[in-house]
Amino acid sequence: MRAAYIERLGPSESIVYGELPPPVRGPGDVLVGVMATAVNPVDTFVRSGRYPTAMEFPFVIGRDLVGNVVESPSPEFAPGDQVWCNSLGHEGRQGAAAELAVVPVDRLYHLPDGASPTETVAIVHPAAAAYLAAFTHGHLRPGDTALIAGAAGNVGSALVALISRAGGTVIATADPDDHDYCRRVGAAHTIDYRERNIVDEVRGIVGSGVDLYIDTSGRNDMVDAVAMLAVGGRVVVMAGTGSRSELPTGTLYLKDGSIRGFVISRATVTQLREAATVINRHLLDGALRPRAIDLLPLSAAAEAHRRIETERLRGTRLVLEI
Known part of the structure; x- marks a missing residue:
């Protein structure tokens, strides 16, 4: 062969x-x-x-x-x-x-019958990573607010689509040229990722902070991430094999926050099948498209x-x- x-x-x-x-x-x-x-x-x-x-x-x-x-x-x-x-x-x-x-x-x-094979193979890896990051490890619930950094990328846009359709509110950071795309896939708010006062921008949208923070770009600025968290908020680290960042442990402690690392290569077959069930549903309703x-x-x-x-x-x- x-x-x-x-x-x-x-x-x-x-x-x-x-x-x-x-x-x-x-x-x-x-x-x-x-x-x-x-x-x-x-x-x-x-x-x-x-x-x-x-x-x-x-x-x-x-x-x-x-x-x-x-x-x-x-x-x-x-x-x-x-x-x-x-x-x-x-x-x-x-x-x-x-x-x-x-x-x-x-x-x-x-x-699923009617799903495009080419579009499917293009989306299933980023979509599974997004589902497991947001729901399995990020414990997102309907009504939660999530900040997705790098929201215009493959995993980022899948996160936006899945979270918004599960009843969450998404704040997307991306290049301004990508803001319209982020809104089309489900973001309620968009911010220029280069914004120097991004914490203030987020606080202006949701004063109590975000329930979930995921950076798909790999920068992983934990100082800003923890500052944006609501009480009980979660950070899921899923990209950036070489990134290094200061960790404000005192602020994290006072917010009862948590940080969870996640790599899809360690996902169990049970977790992957759960993600696949959700992916197949959204392949048919058009929510997940490359x-x-x-x-x-x-x-x-x-x-x-x-x-x-x-x-x-x-x-x-x-x-x-x-």
């Missing part, structure tokens, strides 16, 4: 496009004919070794796929069913960037990784067609 893979950890140039033996399906796996796979920043972390994880070389890259069931041991999935997955390519699982992939039954989900998609052939996998690492893609998702 054709695949994009690596034989060692390294830069984007280490990705090989070529032939590999087809994967062997285990007793708890479904064999899937892959239609498309998306490229995520986390894929570059795995490929380079920035995110250490178990892998066997040659290692097929990529986490997300949409495709068709070829063989299945489970009555839940029949040959020909359209399916998706967003948790391959780490923790010993081979990736999705190939003509065929084996997916554990408990990590595979049906593609801002833009750039379709590339599987042979361009190395180029896609290079672009992820060097370009500002402004919400454009790179999708490799098989």
Whole structure:
């Protein structure tokens, strides 16, 4: 089969496009004919070794796929069913960037009738990260106010959409050129992310502070974040592997606040399936859509990784067609 893979950890140039033996399906796996796979920043972390994880070389890259069931041991999935997955390519699982992939039954989900395969593969990773950050780890409830920093990005816009549709109020920080987009996906208020007095801006909108703060940009200014929190407010840290910030512990203590780190690579299959249920519902009602998609052939996998690492893609998702 054709695949994009690596034989060692390294830069984007280490990705090989070529032939590999087809994967062997285990007793708890479904064999899937892959239609498309998306490229995520986390894929570059795995490929380079920035995110250490178990892998066997040659290692097929990529986490997300949409495709068709070829063989299945489970009555839940029949040959020909359209399916998706967003948790391959780490923790010993081979990736999705190939003509065929084996997916554990408990990590595979049906593609809803009428959902676009291309749009689905582009949105399922950022949408799952957003759901788990806001609801599983951020404990967002209807009526809460959330500040989403980097709200125009892939994860940020998914956060805005999911929170607003769950009855929360979203304050979005982004470039002014992206404010209209943030409002379209559900933000009630928008602020220029470069605003020097951002804490005052937020306090002018919600005097008691925000219940949830999530920065998808990776800057993680904890001084401002904690200053914006309401009593009992939560900060979820989900980006920024190299960020460093002063932590105002006294203010956090007095507000009965909390800070929680979250990386989707450690999500349980139960958590991922809960997110998938919500994602499938919003794929059909139109709430979750990628801002833009750039379709590339599987042979361009190395180029896609290079672009992820060097370009500002402004919400454009790179999708490799098989």
